[in-house]
Amino acid sequence: MTATIFALPGNEVLAASLAHHLQIKVGQVVFHSFPDGENYVQILDEVRGKEILLVSSLGHPGEKFLPFYFLTSTLKDLGAGRITLITPYLPYMRQDQRFKPGEGITSRYFARLVSQIVDALITVDPHLHRFHSLGEIYSIPTQVVSAAPEIARWIHEKIERPLLIGPDEESEQWLSAIAAQAQAPYEILKKNRRGDEDVSVSHIKTERSEDRTPVIIDDIISSAHTMIETVKELRSAGYPPPICIGVHAIFANDSYQELKEAGASSIVTCNTIAHPSNQIDLSESLSQCVFEMGKDGS
Numbered sequence: 261m262t263a264t265i266f267a268l269p270g271n272e273v274l275a276a277s278l279a280h281h282l283q284i285k286v287g288q289v290v291f292h293s294f295p296d297g298e299n300y301v302q303i304l305d306e307v308r309g310k311e312i313l314l315v316s317s318l319g320h321p322g323e324k325f326l327p328f329y330f331l332t333s334t335l336k337d338l339g340a341g342r343i344t345l346i347t348p349y350l351p352y353m354r355q356d357q358r359f360k361p362g363e364g365i366t367s368r369y370f371a372r373l374v375s376q377i378v379d380a381l382i383t384v385d386p387h388l389h390r391f392h393s394l395g396e397i398y399s400i401p402t403q404v405v406s407a408a409p410e411i412a413r414w415i416h417e418k419i420e421r422p423l424l425i426g427p428d429e430e431s432e433q434w435l436s437a438i439a440a441q442a443q444a445p446y447e448i449l450k451k452n453r454r455g456d457e458d459v460s461v462s463h464i465k466t467e468r469s470e471d472r473t474p475v476i477i478d479d480i481i482s483s484a485h486t487m488i489e490t491v492k493e494l495r496s497a498g499y500p501p502p503i504c505i506g507v508h509a510i511f512a513n514d515s516y517q518e519l520k521e522a523g524a525s526s527i528v529t530c531n532t533i534a535h536p537s538n539q540i541d542l543s544e545s546l547s548q549c550v551f552e553m554g555k556d557g558s
């Protein structure tokens with residue numbers, strides 16, 4: 261492959277790892293934020309006619325989006341060819357319907373915007389719930405990488421007799437895949453969310469067994485209240501401190517600390533968003549996806 265890979269700030273480690281797997285060059289770009297908050301972008305490589313891979317996890321999209329937009333616009337202005345966005349975390353997937361009158365369906369609006377800016381998109385486990393595929397809202401080619409094989413491998417290597425717990429019905433899609441690959445039993449709880457930080461989960465039914473280590477798995481850890489309430493439920497049912505695994509380490513405000521204090525024995529995430537809890541590396545799965553996408557030109 262002869263593409264050049266560029267990283268938005270915070271994505272440099274993953275971009276370097278992808279460049280290593282794909283044997284391609286990392287492009288140099290200067291980002292600067294002026295005192296008034298405006299963004300500056302300068303590309304230091306020749307990009308005319310080149311295929312571009314752009315790595316940018318888009319958690320906290322309010323602050324990430326303009327630098328991303330300015331970089332892609334500059335690349336196009338300078339004559340770059342096809343731009344594939346590798347956004348291991350794809351935001352705005354949860355507002356997928358009008359829950360209350362007057363609300364916007366921001367999943368759709370965000371998808372429309374991104375589809376106008378880049379030519380293709382690769383992401384990891386987007387929060388598909390009411391939409392069943394990204395193609396329902398994105399008009400560009402998209403590919404989804406599943407974190408399940410690497411999570412299952414991590415569990416298989418590190419935990420002797422795991423019991424996997426999904427905090428809500430949405431988690432069943434990835435939990436069942438992980439359970440099958442890790443050959444572990446699992447239970448899905450029911451979640452009731454009344455507000456951003458007001459969550460409760462149903463009681464666990466699986467009988468406690470002394471030698472099983474509980475492992476809670478979810479896609480996104482944002483306020484961490486889903487995880488915190490699940491940890492509390494397991495602890496009050498007499499389970500040992502559980503391991504918490506999330507795909508996307510958003511960790512808003514002090515939620516990482518709060519989850520630790522709630523009684524998680526350890527917190528492990530995939531490297532879709534750079535965070536100290538990253539222990540599960542998806543760079544090989546992502547580069548394989550880039551490679552396959554390049555082969556069939558989709």
Ligand code: R5P
Pocket residue numbers: 387427428430431456459478479480481482483484485486487
């Ligand atoms: C939603 O259903 C997702 O799968 C997660 O459970 C949710 O996004 C976690 O959010 P929080 O950490 O804010 O509870």
